[in-house]
Every structure is written in C-alpha cells, then in structure tokens.
Amino acid sequence: MSMASHFLKKLKFVFIQVIVLVIILELFSFVAIRWFHFGLPPKVYSTQFLPFFVDNDKTFGVWHYADTTTRHIGPCWNVEYQFNSYGARDDERQKVSDKKRIVFLGDSFIEGYGIDKEKRVSDLMEKNMNMECLNFGVSGSFGTTQMRLLYESKAKEFSHNAVVLSFFPFNDFLDDNYEFGKSFFYTQRRYRPYLVKDSTKDYQLVYHVDALEKSQAYPDSIPKRTAKDLLNDIYYSNRGIVGKTGALINNFTYTGAMAEFIVNRMKFTQSGTEQTYKSDVFSQKNTDAMDLFCHNVNKIKEMAGNKPVIVLLIPHPLDLMEYKKTGKSLLRDDLNKFGKSANIHVVDLLDAFAKLENPGEYFLPCDGHWSEKGNEFVAEVLQKKIQELNL
Incomplete structure (x- = not known):
C-alpha cells in the first residue's frame, strides 16, 4: 500500500469519526432541548414556543x-x-x-x-x-x-x-x-x-x-423568521467568516442552539455582582x-x-x-x-x-x-x- 493510499484511508477514518460525533451531538442536543427543554430550539424551526406575553388587549395592553x-x-x-x-x-x-x-x-x-x-x-x-x-x-x-x-x-x-x-x-x-x-x-x-x-x-x-x-x-408583529430570512441575515451581516459560520450553526442545528444557551447562561451568572x-x-x-x-x-x-x-x-x-x-x-x-x-x-x-x-x-x-x-x-x-x- 502506498503512502498516499494509507493517508487517504486514515483521513477517511477520521472523517467518519467526526461525522459520527457530530450526529451523536446533534441527537443528544435534540433530546436535551425537545424532551428535557434544556434551552430553546434553533431559530430555523417555526414551531418554537409562543411568547408568554403579548400586547393583545385594547384596554390594558399586555x-x-x-x-x-x-x-x-x-x-x-x-x-x-x-x-x-x-x-x-x-x-x-x-x-x-x-x-x-x-x-x-x-x-x-x-x-x-x-x-x-x-x-x-x-x-x-x-x-x-x-x-x-x-x-x-x-x-x-x-x-x-x-x-x-x-x-x-x-x-x-x-x-x-x-x-x-x-x-x-x-x-x-x-x-x-x-x-x-x-x-x-x-x-x-x-x-x-x-x-x-x-x-x-x-x-x-x-x-x-x-x-x-x-x-x-x-401577536402579528412578532417576526416569523423563515430559513431564507435567517440565511439572508447571516449572509448580509457584518460578521467575518468565523462569525457567520457560528451563526449558521446556532440558528440551524440543535448542537449550536444548546451551546449558545450554555454560553449565555454562563455569561449571565458571571456578569453583575x-x-x-x-x-x-x-x-x-x-x-x-x-x-x-x-x-x-x-x-x-x-x-x-x-x-x-x-x-x-x-x-x-x-x-x-x-x-x-x-x-x-x-x-x-x-x-x-x-x-x-x-x-x-x-x-x-x-x-x-x-x-x-x-x-x-x-x-x-x-x-x-x-x-x-x-x-x-x-x-x-x-x-x-x-x-x-x-x-
């Protein structure tokens, strides 16, 4: 077996491991969010939870x-x-x-x-x-x-x-x-x-x-973001390639959504004494x-x-x-x-x-x-x- 073939075989093995790991993380995050409500679903899904208050009463508002x-x-x-x-x-x-x-x-x-x-x-x-x-x-x-x-x-x-x-x-x-x-x-x-x-x-x-x-x-003013809207927001944002990639992961995957939730929770608990x-x-x-x-x-x-x-x-x-x-x-x-x-x-x-x-x-x-x-x-x-x- 040539050195090139050996390298490609090893690369293929590593690639498969990474894909398996990504799938496991996504499944784990899906279960954590959808079944145990650990964080919010990624924004691309229109079935996110309704806001728990809205301005819908003509007399007193909220x-x-x-x-x-x-x-x-x-x-x-x-x-x-x-x-x-x-x-x-x-x-x-x-x-x-x-x-x-x-x-x-x-x-x-x-x-x-x-x-x-x-x-x-x-x-x-x-x-x-x-x-x-x-x-x-x-x-x-x-x-x-x-x-x-x-x-x-x-x-x-x-x-x-x-x-x-x-x-x-x-x-x-x-x-x-x-x-x-x-x-x-x-x-x-x-x-x-x-x-x-x-x-x-x-x-x-x-x-x-x-x-x-x-x-x-x-209620009708609360924006309902489609996948196309989210992609446009990310593409036309002022973020660099790293920022856009992160936003793509956070908005379109359960793994990203859960990671964002964990990071935000840590920031919240560490800020303000x-x-x-x-x-x-x-x-x-x-x-x-x-x-x-x-x-x-x-x-x-x-x-x-x-x-x-x-x-x-x-x-x-x-x-x-x-x-x-x-x-x-x-x-x-x-x-x-x-x-x-x-x-x-x-x-x-x-x-x-x-x-x-x-x-x-x-x-x-x-x-x-x-x-x-x-x-x-x-x-x-x-x-x-x-x-x-x-x-």
Missing part, C-alpha cells in the same frame, strides 16, 4: 394568549405556562361562585415568573386556605395603571371577597411613567396605557402607540409617582366597594441590601400613611424579608424574582393578613 400552553426558559428556570379561556395563567374559573375568593392583581411576581404554577403564592394559598385565589398577574412591564384597568375591565366581573395587588417599586414607578415609556427601547413601541395630568391637573388616559396593531409586541448595582428607590421620595400609585389604588378600592384591598409591598434583593444598611425607608413609610388614611391594608415584605437570616435563598439565583422558597414565605405572610381580616 396580556396572554387564551387557551394556550407555552414554555418559558431562562438562565436558571425552565417552566411550562398554561393560560385559561380568558388568558390568565390560572385554572378555569366561573364568574360566579359561592366560595370565598381573592383576586390577585400584579406583575411577574404574581404571575409566577420562572416558577411552576402550583408553587406560586396564589396556588399555595388556595391549597392552604380552602379559598379560591384568582391569578391575574402578567409580565411584560405591567404597572398599577394597567392593574386598575385590568380589574375594571376583566377581574371584577368574577365574584370575590378581597383584592390583593402587588407593588414592586423597583420598576413599577417607571412602568407608569409616560415620558420614560416613550424613550425606553423595551416600551417605546408598545401599546401601553398611561395616566398623564392635563392643564387642569386631572389625570387623562393616553396610549403613546395609538393602535394595538402597531405595537411591537402585537452585588457590588456593581444598587437600588435607592425605597430611600428616596418620588411624590409624583407615589401620587399616581395612590390614585390607581384608590380607584381599585372604589370599584371593590366594601371588599378589603391589600397592597403587597415587594422589595428587590438590592432594596434589601440598602435597607439593611440604613434601617429606613421613606417610600415604605409613605405607603403606610396612605394605607391608614385610605383604609388600604399594607403587607410589608421589605421588613419581612430583611428579618430573614439568608434572604438570598428566597430569590431565584440568577434573578430578582421569588424562588419556590420565596413564594412559600410570601404565602405564609399574606395568609396571616387574610386570616386577620376574617373574610
């Missing part, structure tokens, strides 16, 4: 697809979301019931961001208290103006005995800020309601995108934002009639760090004053979390939302308040 199931995958969570016939992440509910019921209004904390449904605050309380807890929480920049409109247009149609609404100052003030909403890339082309004072200092409801269909998060960021929202006075918050809560109270309204004051882990240093919170004090004057019940989670020995365990390790343990703790705290009210 909501969910009705009667659908999707999956939310993040840096440290992988959760299936199911939405009922009216678009809530909740069991199917009848509008009229002879059971005692609580309506939950709020953002991602109430919706159960990154948490299985049965491990959320509302589901835990329903199980422990033998009382139906209707969950109307939704992610996607959801402030108190939207909570009020959701209650008015949807939630109050369901018989209930009390209302619980979340207040997360870390971003709720900005969610209700019209000027910020127009400038922030995440919301500037979203269909969102805002309350803005006119020349007479009265609040007027405005939408800075004048039609639901013009929203960047409207407690020393890098801080939050001072609880230590500062924001009179205009607080006035708007109180206005919306008062409107909910008016619509609720004699039903108790409970405000759940939610801190971010960064808020807890600042609070432990000073022991003071101007915002919390203002909220308590408002609660007493308006007959609104305030549940102070800032103080409750600060008393814990290791509060970090009560939040997701890669995110500021509650972990399973955090949901259990909040459910216990809130349950005590509900029992005091003797609904």
Whole structure:
C-alpha cells in the first residue's frame, strides 16, 4: 500500500469519526432541548414556543394568549405556562361562585415568573386556605395603571371577597411613567396605557402607540423568521467568516442552539455582582409617582366597594441590601400613611424579608424574582393578613 493510499484511508477514518460525533451531538442536543427543554430550539424551526406575553388587549395592553400552553426558559428556570379561556395563567374559573375568593392583581411576581404554577403564592394559598385565589398577574412591564384597568375591565366581573395587588417599586414607578415609556427601547413601541395630568391637573388616559396593531409586541408583529430570512441575515451581516459560520450553526442545528444557551447562561451568572448595582428607590421620595400609585389604588378600592384591598409591598434583593444598611425607608413609610388614611391594608415584605437570616435563598439565583422558597414565605405572610381580616 502506498503512502498516499494509507493517508487517504486514515483521513477517511477520521472523517467518519467526526461525522459520527457530530450526529451523536446533534441527537443528544435534540433530546436535551425537545424532551428535557434544556434551552430553546434553533431559530430555523417555526414551531418554537409562543411568547408568554403579548400586547393583545385594547384596554390594558399586555396580556396572554387564551387557551394556550407555552414554555418559558431562562438562565436558571425552565417552566411550562398554561393560560385559561380568558388568558390568565390560572385554572378555569366561573364568574360566579359561592366560595370565598381573592383576586390577585400584579406583575411577574404574581404571575409566577420562572416558577411552576402550583408553587406560586396564589396556588399555595388556595391549597392552604380552602379559598379560591384568582391569578391575574402578567409580565411584560405591567404597572398599577394597567392593574386598575385590568380589574375594571376583566377581574371584577368574577365574584370575590378581597383584592390583593402587588407593588414592586423597583420598576413599577417607571412602568407608569409616560415620558420614560416613550424613550425606553423595551416600551417605546408598545401599546401601553398611561395616566398623564392635563392643564387642569386631572389625570387623562393616553396610549403613546395609538393602535394595538402597531405595537411591537402585537401577536402579528412578532417576526416569523423563515430559513431564507435567517440565511439572508447571516449572509448580509457584518460578521467575518468565523462569525457567520457560528451563526449558521446556532440558528440551524440543535448542537449550536444548546451551546449558545450554555454560553449565555454562563455569561449571565458571571456578569453583575452585588457590588456593581444598587437600588435607592425605597430611600428616596418620588411624590409624583407615589401620587399616581395612590390614585390607581384608590380607584381599585372604589370599584371593590366594601371588599378589603391589600397592597403587597415587594422589595428587590438590592432594596434589601440598602435597607439593611440604613434601617429606613421613606417610600415604605409613605405607603403606610396612605394605607391608614385610605383604609388600604399594607403587607410589608421589605421588613419581612430583611428579618430573614439568608434572604438570598428566597430569590431565584440568577434573578430578582421569588424562588419556590420565596413564594412559600410570601404565602405564609399574606395568609396571616387574610386570616386577620376574617373574610
């Protein structure tokens, strides 16, 4: 056998090994993603999971697809979301019931961001208290103006005995800020309601995108990328040959999609430490934002009639760090004053979390939302308040 023939035979053997390895990696990645949901499928497949929130409600903007199931995958969570016939992440509910019921209004904390449904605050309380807890929480920049409109247009149609609404100052003030909403890339082309004072200092409801269909998060506006679109994007991009090859692998193979997911997760967990960021929202006075918050809560109270309204004051882990240093919170004090004057019940989670020995365990390790343990703790705290009210 000549040296050339020997070399070709060896090259063929190595080539076959590489092909077998590639096939094994692709099969392994396919199983990991499709069966165990370890990451998202490659973009070329049109059967990717639906977004878990969209701008599809003409009154309050962001909501969910009705009667659908999707999956939310993040840096440290992988959760299936199911939405009922009216678009809530909740069991199917009848509008009229002879059971005692609580309506939950709020953002991602109430919706159960990154948490299985049965491990959320509302589901835990329903199980422990033998009382139906209707969950109307939704992610996607959801402030108190939207909570009020959701209650008015949807939630109050369901018989209930009390209302619980979340207040997360870390971003709720900005969610209700019209000027910020127009400038922030995440919301500037979203269909969102805002309350803005006119020349007479009265609040007027405005939408800075004048039609639901013009929203960047409207279902039909979410781009549906075909294989041809993806190839064109890669070909005409400014990347070099290495970058284009990587993009091709990531967008068209399960191996690339899983590798990209792992790399992004590692980057996420390594970026940003407690020393890098801080939050001072609880230590500062924001009179205009607080006035708007109180206005919306008062409107909910008016619509609720004699039903108790409970405000759940939610801190971010960064808020807890600042609070432990000073022991003071101007915002919390203002909220308590408002609660007493308006007959609104305030549940102070800032103080409750600060008393814990290791509060970090009560939040997701890669995110500021509650972990399973955090949901259990909040459910216990809130349950005590509900029992005091003797609904």
